[in-house]
Amino acid sequence: MIELVNISKSFGDQTVLKDVSAQFEKGKVNFVIGRSGSGKSVMTKCTVGLLEPDSGNVLFDGRNFTAMNLKQRKEIRKEIGMLFQGSALFDSMTVEENVMFPLKMFSEMPLEEMKARVLHCLNRVELTGSEHKLPAELSGGMQKRVGIARAISMNPQYLFCDEPNSGLDPQTAIIIDNLILDLTKEYGMTTVVISHDMNSVIEASDTIHFIHQGEVAWSGNNADMMTSSSSTLNDFVYASKLMQRMRNTI
Amino acid sequence: MFYKMLVKEMGIIGIDSLGIVVLLATFMGAVMCLQTAHQVSGWYPAYIIGFTVRQTMILEFSPTLIPIILAGKVGSNIASQLGTMRVTEQIDALEIMGVNSSGYLVLPKIIAGLFCIPILVVMSMFLGVASGAGIAFVTKVCSMAEYQEGIQLDFESYSVVYALLKTSVFALIMTSVSAYHGYHTEGGALDVARSSTKAVVYSAVIIMITNLVLTQILL
Numbered sequence A: 001m002i003e004l005v006n007i008s009k010s011f012g013d014q015t016v017l018k019d020v021s022a023q024f025e026k027g028k029v030n031f032v033i034g035r036s037g038s039g040k041s042v043m044t045k046c047t048v049g050l051l052e053p054d055s056g057n058v059l060f061d062g063r064n065f066t067a068m069n070l071k072q073r074k075e076i077r078k079e080i081g082m083l084f085q086g087s088a089l090f091d092s093m094t095v096e097e098n099v100m101f102p103l104k105m106f107s108e109m110p111l112e113e114m115k116a117r118v119l120h121c122l123n124r125v126e127l128t129g130s131e132h133k134l135p136a137e138l139s140g141g142m143q144k145r146v147g148i149a150r151a152i153s154m155n156p157q158y159l160f161c162d163e164p165n166s167g168l169d170p171q172t173a174i175i176i177d178n179l180i181l182d183l184t185k186e187y188g189m190t191t192v193v194i195s196h197d198m199n200s201v202i203e204a205s206d207t208i209h210f211i212h213q214g215e216v217a218w219s220g221n222n223a224d225m226m227t228s229s230s231s232t233l234n235d236f237v238y239a240s241k242l243m244q245r246m247r248n249t250i
Numbered sequence B: 001m002f003y004k005m006l007v008k009e010m011g012i013i014g015i016d017s018l019g020i021v022v023l024l025a026t027f028m029g030a031v032m033c034l035q036t037a038h039q040v041s042g043w044y045p046a047y048i049i050g051f052t053v054r055q056t057m058i059l060e061f062s063p064t065l066i067p068i069i070l071a072g073k074v075g076s077n078i079a080s081q082l083g084t085m086r087v088t089e090q091i092d093a094l095e096i097m098g099v100n101s102s103g104y105l106v107l108p109k110i111i112a113g114l115f116c117i118p119i120l121v122v123m124s125m126f127l128g129v130a131s132g133a134g135i136a137f138v139t140k141v142c143s144m145a146e147y148q149e150g151i152q153l154d155f156e157s158y159s160v161v162y163a164l165l166k167t168s169v170f171a172l173i174m175t176s177v178s179a180y181h182g183y184h185t186e187g188g189a190l191d192v193a194r195s196s197t198k199a200v201v202y203s204a205v206i207i208m209i210t211n212l213v214l215t216q217i218l219l
Helices: A040-048 A070-077 A095-106 A111-124 A140-152 A170-187 A198-204 A222-226 A231-237 A241-249 B002-013 B015-040 B047-087 B090-096 B101-105 B107-139 B144-152 B158-183 B189-218
Strands: A002-011 A014-024 A029-033 A055-060 A080-083 A158-162 A190-195 A207-212 A215-220
Touching (some): A002 A040, A014 A190, A029 A170, A029 A198, A040 A158, A140 A170, A207 A222, B015 B047, B101 B158, B107 B158
Antiparallel strands (some): A002 A014, A002 A055
């Protein structure tokens, strides 16, 4: 479980996060939703330590990440896998080298075992046969899947996905959503997905946290969200005509 | 992984820069020979041509101009590579994995620069002096014996030490300034281009100022 306790973050005069508290549960896909600029990405960056919060604490299974020194944080980070919005694959490396990278850096595995692990991860994301391709030779959806394979190569305890479906067609987006959902259950990970794609939220979420103007304005699950009386949440969820039609059928 | 990165960077900074260094050094030496011959003809003994080519190549052209040219080639390459990695979140990905991104990405470039650029500069010294001899032979501005006498005249090995000291400092400046600008890029493609330009301009300016200071201190 990951707990955020009263996290605040400002950039100059602009307060982006105001006393944010949230719990991301183990073995579940925890969605963080909200409008662009609401503070979702800043919250994630504060959680994984890419940004330092001004106040508050982040706890990974009770371990206070915010209070740790650099060396202790590195140990926690080895338990974290992250899928970035643009995949963030190393463009000078092949697919195999990308997925093998964390293993080479941190594991003591012999090369053959590493290769077997890479094959297993690529097989899990249905990309067997693409080992020797460069990221530039892959489609957006394939790059996301390589990003997921790299993120799970070290058997992480925590998986963060930043806008995993941005730029993907609806069918590929559903494949990615289901992959994240399946892997979370299979590995028992605490998964946090940052998204403003309502299709993904409906498809894959176990718990949902709605961020509005730097605060957690609403928390609950999929079913609660559809029937919520929160006007700010409803404005966000039912912004599209498709969702409005869906509401009328509920 | 670090040694693999170091070898790769040595290839990019050293081997890939061979062509431009060979071209520049060859033409600089040849032009310096013709210029000197034109200036001193009839006024000074002809061995002055070899002497001047040697002194200018060893003391200034090779240790200063080659790093400035390389700041354009290698410096922009370093800044744009790191800048692109920053804006496409590849550096964030390294940090999340628990990798010290600056140690992994920047240090091999600095060490490769410190190792390869002095070698390129020594090579350019030889090439410059040799191409001066070649052009002197072809255009007959002086005999080979006079040229040889000139390049041996009052030779001080400290000149080479001074040149290599300068080169090492310039290599450190070029790689670290470029890496700094690339690593701290924020924004998108335009900002990568800006970082690359800044890296070249700042490197060149700092090299010129340091050149003045080092020349005063070391000579």
